[in-house]
Amino acid sequence: xxxxxxxxxxxAVCVAGAVNLLAQRHPINGAxxxxxVMGSLAVxxxxxxxxxxxAVQVIVYAGAIMVLFVFVIMLLNAGVExxxxxxxxxxxxxxPGMLLGSVLxxxxxxxxxxxxxxxxxxxxxPKVIAWLLFxxxxxxxxxxxxxxxxxxxxxxxxxxxxxxxxxxxES
Amino acid sequence: xxxxxxxxxxxxxxxxxxxxxxxxxIKTVLSLFVLLTAVAxxxxxxxxxxxxxxxxxxxxxVGPFGLLQPLADGVKFLFKxxxxxxxxxxxxxxxxxxxxxxxxxxxxxxxxxxxWIKIGTLHIPLQITDVNIGLLIILGxxxxxxxxxALAGWSSNSKYSLLGGLRASAQxxxxxxxxxxxxxxxxxxxxxxxxxxxxxxxxxxxxxxxxRWNIFYGGQFIAFFIYLMSAYAETNRIPFDLPEAETELVAxxxxxxxxxxFAMFFMAEYANMITxxxxxxxxxxxxxxxxxxxPPILRALLPVxxxxxxxxxxxxxxIWVRGTLPxxxxxxxxxxxxxxxxxxxIANLLITALVVAIRS
Amino acid sequence: xxxxxxxxxxxxxxxxxxxxxFLIKRNIISIFMSIxxxxxxxxxxxxxxxxxxxxxxxxxxxxxxxxxxxxxxxVGLAIIISVYRTRETxxxxxVDLLKL
Numbered sequence: 001x002x003x004x005x006x007x008x009x010x011x012a013v014c015v016a017g018a019v020n021l022l023a024q025r026h027p028i029n030g031a032x033x034x035x036x037v038m039g040s041l042a043v044x045x046x047x048x049x050x051x052x053x054x055a056v057q058v059i060v061y062a063g064a065i066m067v068l069f070v071f072v073i074m075l076l077n078a079g080v081e082x083x084x085x086x087x088x089x090x091x092x093x094x095x096p097g098m099l100l101g102s103v104l105x106x107x108x109x110x111x112x113x114x115x116x117x118x119x120x121x122x123x124x125x126p127k128v129i130a131w132l133l134f135x136x137x138x139x140x141x142x143x144x145x146x147x148x149x150x151x152x153x154x155x156x157x158x159x160x161x162x163x164x165x166x167x168x169x170e171s
Numbered sequence: 172x173x174x175x176x177x178x179x180x181x182x183x184x185x186x187x188x189x190x191x192x193x194x195x196x197i198k199t200v201l202s203l204f205v206l207l208t209a210v211a212x213x214x215x216x217x218x219x220x221x222x223x224x225x226x227x228x229x230x231x232x233v234g235p236f237g238l239l240q241p242l243a244d245g246v247k248f249l250f251k252x253x254x255x256x257x258x259x260x261x262x263x264x265x266x267x268x269x270x271x272x273x274x275x276x277x278x279x280x281x282x283x284x285x286x287w288i289k290i291g292t293l294h295i296p297l298q299i300t301d302v303n304i305g306l307l308i309i310l311g312x313x314x315x316x317x318x319x320x321a322l323a324g325w326s327s328n329s330k331y332s333l334l335g336g337l338r339a340s341a342q343x344x345x346x347x348x349x350x351x352x353x354x355x356x357x358x359x360x361x362x363x364x365x366x367x368x369x370x371x372x373x374x375x376x377x378x379x380x381x382x383r384w385n386i387f388y389g390g391q392f393i394a395f396f397i398y399l400m401s402a403y404a405e406t407n408r409i410p411f412d413l414p415e416a417e418t419e420l421v422a423x424x425x426x427x428x429x430x431x432x433f434a435m436f437f438m439a440e441y442a443n444m445i446t447x448x449x450x451x452x453x454x455x456x457x458x459x460x461x462x463x464x465x466p467p468i469l470r471a472l473l474p475v476x477x478x479x480x481x482x483x484x485x486x487x488x489x490i491w492v493r494g495t496l497p498x499x500x501x502x503x504x505x506x507x508x509x510x511x512x513x514x515x516x517i518a519n520l521l522i523t524a525l526v527v528a529i530r531s
Numbered sequence: 532x533x534x535x536x537x538x539x540x541x542x543x544x545x546x547x548x549x550x551x552x553f554l555i556k557r558n559i560i561s562i563f564m565s566i567x568x569x570x571x572x573x574x575x576x577x578x579x580x581x582x583x584x585x586x587x588x589x590x591x592x593x594x595x596x597x598x599x600x601x602x603x604x605x606v607g608l609a610i611i612i613s614v615y616r617t618r619e620t621x622x623x624x625x626v627d628l629l630k631l
Binding site for chain 3: 003004007011014015018019021022027030031034037038041044045047048049050052053056057060061064065068069072073075076078081082084086087090091094095098099101102105106109110112124128129132133136137140144147148150151152154155156158159162
């Protein structure tokens, strides 16, 4: 019972944040509602027993990636969005189309998977995940570390000032 | 907690749940009250200690030894005119100090203050909640605290605030990495992320009288040094306080704030200091272990006293450094964090991992 | 007890919102944030299935998704910064010429 209540409350926060991201015209408001979505998603992960994934979601996603977004919005001084003809057309066709699509998917899903999962069904303890990460998934782990290195170099080169030699000091 | 989710309705089960809720609420209110009072008196401590280092008295007039000075400051902040400049982005201007304070006060939820208190048949751990991933929660809340600073700097719509906010948030996220990495050595020694387990692993003495703290027995003195430096940078204190230096940036990200909102940023900074001191005491300095004697009530409260003593020592070193060192320039600061502390933290991690692997 | 299909419906709603945002927004940064929303929806799906089939590889894969999202966010935002420097606008409708 409490599980259902918690799921519904934080699911409502997720959906409200996602809809707010669509409705807001200033990107900074969108970024902050996305942070709220990520926070409530972390709680949903906790309800599914994935405690380590929830902590990493808060530390990495909400605490680092979204801070990067907020930095760029602050640096570029992104203003309020303008309404053009193209955006009105997209609104007219896009929103009903996606609503229709999601209602269809929801209807199909409700018909099928009715297995219930109790709270914390799967022990997502850091020890177990670390074992998997460093034994079964060692190759993807090493490859993603090289990917991150390439991304760092790429970001520094792309964002560096074209006139001077030195790049910017922000992340 | 699993008891709460089973749908059985036995009478003593309901009483158990009610007792649990009441005790948790009391613990939360007490911890918040103690933390806020500690924040106020840390300000007093700083003014006294820095004053004595500069060969002058600190506050002496309001109450004996100036002990009622924080009260007078609080009243002053409440009565000051709360000015909202016209060109700010109002929603975020008002929300930013609230975000800073909320995340600064949240970390106290997983910090254990001592062992157990026994009331009748009820065993109450001196911690609001003991989660398996307590340390990660503190790191996560520290990462989220950057938003308060960044949004304050941007929403104030002024060049000093924007620059100060950008500098402060870039500094905070750079030093979060070495902060986290310096703690991984301790985690490898303790084998758990729960703060209570980490403290329990530092029980006892070796060689007769030296306590088994992680800084001595665990060999984590380099990690302690890295943690100390990263903590100074995280909380924007001297020698890393360029983002709020008066001679450089007027007041950095809180230039345009007045009265209660400024007081909230102030409180958030000192609450962060206390949280960082508490984590250092738990992880490196042995938590609440110390000589315990006497009747049961004393046995339950003495560990809290030793813990508070360690936090006080750490805060004293904080204030001592503030009174002594000049501040880094911004590029020196960033170079120190990325090019010195980060490789040193990784090296410490490697050596600790080698030692743990060889020992087991 | 919450059926797994509820989690999947929530994940589907988040993904649909992400796609809608991608289609209707005109600011580059908002489009990029809708992509992050889609990735989050997919992460929830992974964790839900990991809980259903008792396979921890679902949670491990969430890590890889997060790492890739971080790398993509860094490079994407750097590209946005350099596009802004040359075109002086963040509106996708106005970035429609290969050569200025």
